[in-house]
Amino acid sequence: MAFAVMINQQILPSFPTEEKWVLSMQLRRSLQSVPANIAEGYSRYYYQEGVRFCYIARGSLEESYSHISLAHKLGYISQDTYNVINVEVQEIRRLLNGYITFLKKNKRGDNEPGSAHRIKEDSIQYLSDLDIEDPKN
Template identity: 30%
Template sequence: MELVSESYKITRTFPDFEKFGLSNQMNRCAVSIPSNIAEGSSKSTDKHFNKYLENSLGSAFEWETHLTIAFNEGYLSEEKIKELEEKIKQIQKMISGFQSGLKF
């Protein structure tokens, strides 16, 4: 959830023409990460839950790609991208670790 707030915060600083482009994509990915985990937690088997964790992990990697694009376009400082890359990589590791603990 912290990443969602961070994503909305940084995309507000992007140029106006990115409102329906990169900003929208980044925020949708960020929201998708915890949303898929929440939805998957209601599933009756670990196999089904894992599918939602895979979707969440995919969104995390997609968000990381958008982050790189934002940096390459000059929307983020080097300091900010390093901070956010560390956060997203930690989330990716946590999701992968969670998947490893499932029994299916």
């Protein structure tokens, strides 16, 4: 959340007026989405739901970074500031990926929704028409 506060307080005010309702608003929303999705995932009962919300948070982080990169290319963010932001984004990405790994390792078993990535069924012998005796014979 500190990253979002820093961008909102230090970076967005320096954007030109014409970007107030476009790029700055998109960046503000994607930045707010990162900690909000982590918090929502944390409040869920199943670890796999937490993983799903962390994936959404990670997507929002990458969206934010894309907006920041665009702002840098447009000249709204200096190279020095961009370098500091880049290091911060890499650290958040590393922490978020570590948290996702932790959640995946601590799932509550195969009964947890989303924990199994395969179809399970009872062992059934499948028969074809050739395997079934014709009652007329």
